[in-house]
Amino acid sequence: MAADRGARLGFGLAASVLAADVATKAAIVAWVEYGARHEWLPILNIVHVLNRGAAFSFLHDAGGWQRFFFIAIALAASVFLAILMRRPGSSQPERMAFGLILGGALANMFDRIGRGAVVDWIDFHWGAHHWPAFNVADIGITVGAALIVFHELFGRRRVSEVNG
Template identity: 70%
Template sequence: MQPDRSIAVGFVLAALILAMDIATKAAVLAWMEYGASLEWLPVLNIVHVLNRGAAFSFLHGAGGWQRYFFIGIALAASALLVYMIRRAGTSHTERISYGLILGGALANMFDRVARGAVVDWIDLHWGSYHWPAFNLADIGITLGAAFIIFHELFGRKQARPARG
C-alpha cells in the first residue's frame, strides 16, 4: 500500500509557515526598533510590537504566568495536530488545515520560548481604526481554521441513509 502523500503535504505546510514566520519576525527584529511603525500601504503598516498574551492580546498583562500556560497549550495542540495529520481517514483538506495551524502554533510557541512574547508586525487599519497587530503564524492558524469550517459546512459528502 502506498503512503498517503497528503500527510507529507500537511507537514510541509507546517514547516513552511514556521520558517516564513521565523524569517519575517527576524527581519522585523533586525530592521525596526521596538514600537516603530512604517506606513507601507494606505491600509497597512509594518510595526514592531510584542504580545505576551494570545489572540487580541488576551491575558497580555497577566504578570508572566501566561507565557508558560500558552507554551503548554501550544505543545498539547501540536501533539494533537500531528496525530490528526497522520490519522487514517483524515481528508486531504483537513491535513492541509491542520498543517497550517500546526505551523502557526509552533511558530508562536518558538517566540514565547525564545523571547517571552510573540512578535507581531502586520497592522491593518482603516483610517484611525486598527485591527490588532498580527504575524504570519496567526495567518496560518486563521486560514487553517477557516478551511476546516468551510470543509465541515460545504466539503463533506453527506451520508445518505440506506433505503430498505
C-alpha cells in the first residue's frame, strides 16, 4: 500500500515536470523569436535556443544521428525509472527523485521527437559568463539527481540507524 502511494507520488511529480516543461516551452516558442535574448533580471535572460545535443550541448553538432541516440536513451531510462518507482524496496525520497528525472527525460524526449531538438530558454549569467541555457525538464533531472546523491550520502545512514 505504501509502495503504491509512493509510486503515485513519483508518477505525479513526473507528470508535473512534464506538464510544466511542455507549457513553458510552448510559451517560449509562441512568444520569443528564435535566437532572441530578453534581459529579465541582471543575472537572468529569457532566450529561445535549440539544443540538438545533450547536457551542455554535448554532441550538438554531431550531424543528426544523436537525435535518435538520445531518444533511445531517454526511452530506456524512462522504462527503468518507472520500474524503480514501482519497486517495493524504493524509498519515498528515491521515488520522488526518480519521478523528477522521469518527467524531465520524457519532456526532453518529446521535444526531440516533435522538434528534432530541445528548446532551452533559461540563461543565467554573471557579466559575460553564461551558464548553458536550460529548461524546466533539465531542472527536474538535476534536482532529482541531487536528491539521489543526497539520499545516498545522508538518508540511507539515517534509515539504518533508526532500524539498527
